[in-house]
Amino acid sequence: MTDQPMEDRVLVEVTVPAPADQVWAALRDRDQLMQWFGWDTDSLGAEVDWIFFDHAVPDDAAKVLNFGGMPDRYEVVADGDRSIVRVVRSAPVSEDDWNAVYEDMTEGWISFTQQLAFLLARHVGQPRRTIYLSGEPLGDHALNGLAGVGLDDVPAQGEPWAGILGPDALSGAVWHLGRHQGGLTVNEWGDGLLIAHNRGPNAKWTRGWTSVTLTTYGLDDTAFSALETRWTDWWTAHFKSRPPEGMEDGGCG
Structure with missing residues (x-):
């Protein structure tokens, strides 16, 4: 894939009523991650560690979280007292069926990001x-x-x-x-x-x-x-x- 021209594709984008620093904390604080990512299961802690810490590269200044081993990243963009949160995928321009290959992953990002937005909009600090x-x-x-x-x-x-x-x-x-x-x-x-x-x-x-x-x-x-x-x-x-x-x-x- 590295030899082909690449373009960014937004998989999911939401606007949440929270400042960027608060949203970024929800992506970097393990306790907060456990309240929106995935669902309750004995393996959730290991999943969070693997995805968001062991195989992620954060850029705190830009508020961008790149995921190792996959071409996806979270971006948090300040918008006044709100924030825009998106998952972006870098994909080959010429590979028309690229999205279909990763359909399951895409649907996962959509649902998990909606869970994040729901937490930030209506249940900050509340355990689920x-x-x-x-x-x-x-x-x-x-x-x-x-x-x-x-x-x-x-x-x-x-x-x-x-x-x-x-x-x-x-x-x-x-x-x-x-x-x-x-x-x-x-x-x-x-x-x-x-x-x-x-x-x-x-x-x-x-x-x-x-x-x-x-x-x-x-x-x-x-x-x-x-x-x-x-x-x-x-x-x-x-x-x-x-x-x-x-x-x-x-x-x-």
Whole structure:
């Protein structure tokens, strides 16, 4: 790739209501990273260390974080009392299918950056608890993933929504929408966030593959345990599930 002309491609860009120094701290402080990157799993700490510290080269002055072994970087740009956060990929100009080769990684960056934006916009300093589920759907559904958990008619970004999602009657607003994923705020989870992602059919997943990350705030142990049981039981009835295996299904492991 180094012998070909390169160009930068923005994979995801968000504007957050936080100054650049605060955003940069969320990318460099391990405790903060554990509250937005990925999802709760025994391997999360190792994933954070590997990606953001062991194999990352920070430029503190420019607020740019380059990732070793991959052509991606985080950039934080000051915009008054707000900040622009983007993931940029340096790709060969002539390689038209380059993005497709890294599709899973791209979708991971999109969802994780949206989780970062959600934390900075609405839950700074608040600990999260998450539930992650993945598997092959037993029925067909749209590629944005939200239909796979029950939301067939998705409103526009920023608009309110309400309905049966998975096993629960829930409500909130549309946080983000993409080609293969969507995010919804959820009032009933302490102003939480659900991100659903769908991968098209392939040799391994003949009906495609779906994942959901449920991010909650402020639920007590009883309420969180009940939520986890309901969603796990519902998922088992609708998907050929498998246990989470770190970050690889999100595209960043």
